[in-house]
Amino acid sequence: MAYWLFKSEPGSFSIEDLRHRPGMTEHWDGVRNYQARNYLRDAVKPGDLVLFYHSNIPEPAVVGIAEVVRGGYPDYTAFNPGSEHFDPKSSPVSPIWYMVDVRYVAAMPRPVPLEQIKGNPLLAAMPLVKRSRLSIQPVTPEEWRTILAMGGMTDL
């Protein structure tokens, strides 16, 4: 079982969107970066837990927890010319892009803002802190525990 951090712009998909569809799984699609793709295709597995991060807003923050319910499979939005994520180079026979499915687990009692994450020496090695734009990134068990504690979640 592994831990991850997934970024999303809340304007397109937020923890609230996930929370308001109880029991439903959501496709985490549209990832169009090779390093992130490799994680989705090869490493993200059912049962893994995810820090849900809101990016590109005045106070970016970790806002909740999701669980992976299906590991990497071809991102079919790449096959659809009508999709904003369409990629003519990807096809069902040789897909380039991958997606996973997640379900809602919890919202943080207190969102953990990027500013606090940057201020915690235990979290200094996170790609997030090192100004990486990577939208799917691994999280160590220690980082996971630290961020959950900062967010007031003691029971996960």
Added chain:
DNA sequence: GCCAACGTTGGC
């Protein structure tokens, strides 16, 4: 809205 970081594209 700006712009730094950095990934991708394409000419050579």
Added chain:
DNA sequence: GCCAACGTTGGC
């Protein structure tokens, strides 16, 4: 295969 140009991400 290099690298300049270009596009995107995402913090501020």
